[in-house]
Amino acid sequence: MASNPPAPEAPFAPSRQHGETFGYDSRRADEGPWEEWNPTAESIRPVRGRHRVAKQRGGGLARSSTVLGVGVIAAVGAGGMASANSGKPPVSISLPDLPSVGSLFEDSSDTAPEGSSTALSGVGVTATEADHGTSDAGEVLRNRIMAQAEQQQVQIEAKAQADAEAAAAKKAAEEAAKARETAEAKAAAEKKKAEEEAKRKAEEAARKAEEARLAELARQYALPTSSYTLTSTFGQAGSMWSSGYHTGLDFAAPTGSLLKAIHTGTITEAGWAGSYGYRTILTLEDGTELWYCHQSSISVSVGQKVSTGEVIGRVGATGNVTGPHLHLEVHQGGQSTGIDPMAWLRGKGITP
Structure with a gap:
């Protein structure tokens, strides 16, 4: 150094x-x-x-x-x-x-x-x-x-x-x-x-x-007659009916056509009924009355028991009518005013 x-x-x-x-x-x-x-x-x-x-x-x-x-x-x-x-x-x-x-x-x-x-x-x-x-x-x-x-x-x-x-x-x-x-x-x-x-x-x-x-x-149940034509229905209005409307169901058929019992019952009326002509009333067991009007003849008497389909008279033109037919009315419970026969028949399984 x-x-x-x-x-x-x-x-x-x-x-x-x-x-x-x-x-x-x-x-x-x-x-x-x-x-x-x-x-x-x-x-x-x-x-x-x-x-x-x-x-x-x-x-x-x-x-x-x-x-x-x-x-x-x-x-x-x-x-x-x-x-x-x-x-x-x-x-x-x-x-x-x-x-x-x-x-x-x-x-x-x-x-x-x-x-x-x-x-x-x-x-x-x-x-x-x-x-x-x-x-x-x-x-x-x-x-x-x-x-x-x-x-x-x-x-x-x-x-x-x-x-x-x-x-x-x-x-x-x-x-x-x-x-x-x-x-x-x-x-x-x-x-x-x-x-x-x-x-x-x-x-x-x-x-x-x-x-x-x-x-x-x-x-x-059975239809009241055969070979018929429905001409007037229930409730139909018109001057030819005293009540102002039709109170039943009309089955037009030739005079003398057989009328049958719709159901088993008892004959409670059979004879002349004024404007209804010859009329037969069939009362069923439940109290329902079936009115057969304008008959030419009656084949049963009051109090007689009849069965379904049994002949009770014949179609006619007696009373207030314009031609031979069956005027059918249905009264329930003894009421004077009837109900629609068409509806009642259908309720029983029958279609007129």
Whole structure:
């Protein structure tokens, strides 16, 4: 290592009026002013690591400052990107307090004394990271930023998955509700159809039962005559009837046509009846009276029992008539006013 050459003159000593010197917080005793000094071999010592350390620390400061700056820019950029992508507030990043520039040059030894400022290359480095050889603060900060970004990405993906599962559950619920409504509508339609079918069958059964009843009655009842024509019906209005309307049902037939008992009963009247001509009254067991009017002859007598279809007289034109016919009236319960003979006969299974 070369020795320092002798100095021809004392270097410039800065005045105290200029304030603090470069690299230090205050003026130090070894900054001058100096007296003329002629070094000897005994007074010259090999240059130790102070100046080199200061130079190396200066280089380290530049490199660490550059990396730290890049790390901070990356942190800000990553935080902004994460905030923009996820819609969450930006992640706050805390940086340790950096030592002042003067304090970096204040330590002239290779090892910093206890209580000194933190070295720039160790900013944000944990003991574990130091043990593993991690000495670059920017790299550590970048790793942490990337870890935070990955964590945010995981949260975003988890939220997206949760939203997708919620949407799928909602869709499944809607489909289930729609299927339930369809099933209920189908069940209601089937129930209505079954009810209508049951009603139809009930009506059909009732109709068949009525037909059977009427058929049975028809065997017990008979038409009063044959080879006839219906000329006047019940309730028909006209001046030829004293009541102003027709009170029975007229069966026009040739004179002498046989008149038969409609149902089993007892003869309660047989003889002349004024405008009705010759009339026979057949009283049934329930008290209903059947009036046979305008007869040409009577074949039974009062109190006689007759059966269904038995001859009781013949068609004629006696009384107030315009031609030979049977005037049939039906009186229920001894009433003087009759009912419609057509409806009564149909109720017994007979259709004139």
